[in-house]
Amino acid sequence: MNRMKKSQGHVGLLEHTPRGPELPKxxxxxxxxxxxxxxxxxxxxPTLVCGGPGSGKTLLxxxxxxxxxxxxxxxxxxxxxxxxxAEIASDxxxxxxxxxxxxxxxxxxxxxxxxxxxxxxxxxxxxxxGLFIRLDYAIRAVGAKRVVLxxxxxLFAGLENDTILRSExxxxxxxxxxxxxxxxxxxxxxxxxLTRQGLEEYVSDAVILxxxxxxxxxxxxxxxxVKYRGSHHGTNEYPFLINADGISVLPxxxxxxxxxxxxxxxxxxxxxxxxxxSGKGYYRGSTILVSGTAGxxxxxLAAHFLDAACRRGERCLCFLFxxxxxxxxxxxxxxxxxxxxxxxxxxxxxxxxxxxRYGLETHLASMHQVVADFKPTxxxxxxxxxxxxxxxxxxxxxxxxxxxxxxxxxxxxxxLTSLSPAQTDIDRNESTISxxxxxxxxxxxxxxxxxxxxxxxVLKSRGMAHSNELREFVLTDHGxxxxxxxxxxxxxxx
Amino acid sequence: MQLSEGGIAMPSPADQAYQLRLYVAGxxxxxxxxxxxxxxxxxxxxxxxxxIEIIDLVENPQLAAGDQILAVPTVVRxxxxxxxxxxxxxxxxxxxxxxxxxxxR
Numbered sequence: 039m040n041r042m043k044k045s046q047g048h049v050g051l052l053e054h055t056p057r058g059p060e061l062p063k064x065x066x067x068x069x070x071x072x073x074x075x076x077x078x079x080x081x082x083x084p085t086l087v088c089g090g091p092g093s094g095k096t097l098l099x100x101x102x103x104x105x106x107x108x109x110x111x112x113x114x115x116x117x118x119x120x121x122x123x124a125e126i127a128s129d130x131x132x133x134x135x136x137x138x139x140x141x142x143x144x145x146x147x148x149x150x151x152x153x154x155x156x157x158x159x160x161x162x163x164x165x166x167x168g169l170f171i172r173l174d175y176a177i178r179a180v181g182a183k184r185v186v187l188x189x190x191x192x193l194f195a196g197l198e199n200d201t202i203l204r205s206e207x208x209x210x211x212x213x214x215x216x217x218x219x220x221x222x223x224x225x226x227x228x229x230x231x232l233t234r235q236g237l238e239e240y241v242s243d244a245v246i247l248x249x250x251x252x253x254x255x256x257x258x259x260x261x262x263x264v265k266y267r268g269s270h271h272g273t274n275e276y277p278f279l280i281n282a283d284g285i286s287v288l289p290x291x292x293x294x295x296x297x298x299x300x301x302x303x304x305x306x307x308x309x310x311x312x313x314x315x316s317g318k319g320y321y322r323g324s325t326i327l328v329s330g331t332a333g334x335x336x337x338x339l340a341a342h343f344l345d346a347a348c349r350r351g352e353r354c355l356c357f358l359f360x361x362x363x364x365x366x367x368x369x370x371x372x373x374x375x376x377x378x379x380x381x382x383x384x385x386x387x388x389x390x391x392x393x394x395r396y397g398l399e400t401h402l403a404s405m406h407q408v409v410a411d412f413k414p415t416x417x418x419x420x421x422x423x424x425x426x427x428x429x430x431x432x433x434x435x436x437x438x439x440x441x442x443x444x445x446x447x448x449x450x451x452x453x454l455t456s457l458s459p460a461q462t463d464i465d466r467n468e469s470t471i472s473x474x475x476x477x478x479x480x481x482x483x484x485x486x487x488x489x490x491x492x493x494x495x496v497l498k499s500r501g502m503a504h505s506n507e508l509r510e511f512v513l514t515d516h517g518x519x520x521x522x523x524x525x526x527x528x529x530x531x532x
Numbered sequence: 533m534q535l536s537e538g539g540i541a542m543p544s545p546a547d548q549a550y551q552l553r554l555y556v557a558g559x560x561x562x563x564x565x566x567x568x569x570x571x572x573x574x575x576x577x578x579x580x581x582x583x584i585e586i587i588d589l590v591e592n593p594q595l596a597a598g599d600q601i602l603a604v605p606t607v608v609r610x611x612x613x614x615x616x617x618x619x620x621x622x623x624x625x626x627x628x629x630x631x632x633x634x635x636x637r
Contacts, residue, residue, distance in 0.1 A: 152600050157616055159631030162566075162623035167557040168589060168601040175593040197603070197619075 067105030070287030089248030153196025330481030
């Protein structure tokens with residue numbers, strides 16, 4: 039019996055797998071981060087999370103801890119050097135957890151460390167065994183598997199003897215490894231260094247860098263895995279989001295152009311347009327650009343597409359960057375498209391936002407999150423050009439490439455509307471994104487003999503023999519219709 | 533500290549009782565040295581009016597948080613107030629005296 043017990047004591051040994059390409063990982067439970075790191079943080083090792091003030095490092099660390107305690111049955115210890123206990127509690131409350139409850143349930147232990155230099159005199163040799171003992175005591179109290187040290191660098195302000203402090207920190211990180219706990223150590227970003235005190239020298243297993251930039255009064259958060267010993271990881275900068283649901287990272291897919299190319303076709307919702315698209319409509323999972331000057335009917339065409347998709351029972355997501363959902367619904371009702379029943383049925387969801395509210399990356403991240411939550415098969419962004427006002431040319435291209443890439447990876451058919459500034463000009467914004475588009479439909483208004491006439495043509499549509507005609511259309515109270523061939527005004531725009 | 537008619541009278545340190553705590557982590561050369569140094573300084577400067585309590589954190593780890601102990605050895609001057617801390621093996625007598633407010637900085 040005893041022998042049995044002994045061997046069971048080392049569960050870790052039983053689970054130990056032969057040296058494979060990847061080390062064991064501990065999930066953070068943070069959406070996106072576990073994907074970038076291919077499973078989470080290195081189990082039983084310290085990870086350094088660095089960033090400037092307000093970059094979200096404490097929130098990331100706390101999320102790791104709380105998720106461990108609540109989702110992964112891994113109790114945790116928070117050793118915090120932050121003075122404000124109430125702030126910690128409210129950060130955790132913002133994640134939807136009650137810190138006192140977690141402490142009571144022995145899932146989390148917190149030790150608030152305060153070092154007041156003014157009341158400390160230093161003389162002669164010392165070590166930080168007191169800190170080790172406190173940490174050890176807290177780890178034992180809850181049987182912790184996760185430890186967060188936030189922000190241990192504060193010790194440099196509290197203690198005089200740098201040499202002792204550095205050698206003790208080195209010992210501390212080694213000790214943490216010996217305890218087998220998965221640790222997150224937060225640190226302040228330094229000048230020319232990852233951390234102000236060069237902690238990256240001691241914690242060499244994994245380093246995550248958080249960045250918070252404000253450009254043109256628009257803030258953007260980014261995360262980068264600088265280092266991850268013994269593991270593959272994404273090396274890009276990933277936008278991340280801090281909102282009501284906590285922290286989430288947007289993993290940018292490979293951009294390797296390995297999307298499936300479904301042969302299935304989906305109706306545009308306008309029979310005569312389907313006809314122009316070799317009789318069958320768009321390809322599923324493709325990306326469609328609808329461009330035109332103001333009032334040419336872009337939104338109407340998109341509404342037809344949404345309506346048709348909902349009729350097929352597909353889930354549709356519509357991002358509005360110009361109108362409110364109510365305005366949109368009313369306007370579409372005026373041309374005989376009633377989208378409200380689809381909303382009521384849960385098939386259609388609108389997300390309206392002001393483009394200027396956040397930076398591109400934040401928009402991208404939040405759209406990504408909405409897509410992940412709603413799992414649509416059709417997505418409309420109306421108009422995508424409004425997003426272009428919040429970033430530079432290169433940023434916009436990068437952001438849209440990533441968004442479209444993600445939608446394609448998920449085989450989501452996407453329609454983007456684009457507002458052109460002038461009648462015949464193909465705007466630079468459009469050329470920015472046109473190469474990413476599978477199908478490009480141009481809408482135009484013409485004055486002919488005192489009449490205002492609407493026209494439409496397919497500029498391109500990959501993988502199908504599409505019509506090159508400019509077709510006239512009208513917006514009626516029962517939708518967009520193209521008058522019979524007699525009313526056509528074929529015209530070569532190019 | 534008392535208010536007298538002549539204004540604020542700071543009682544001279546010579547009148548006050550010193551309540552000291554020495555935090556150590558086991559019987560290490562550093563902790564032994566610190567205790568010896570502390571004892572000697574107290575005998576010299578605070579004879580008859582001091583009290584040293586030794587707390588071994590290896591035995592009582594739960595006591596570390598209360599006085600915010602990180603470094604060992606640490607001497608905590610509990611009385612007279614305010615609380616003062618001296619960390620290290622107390623090998624520099626001058627600094628210990630400054631730390632205990634027995635000498636001007």
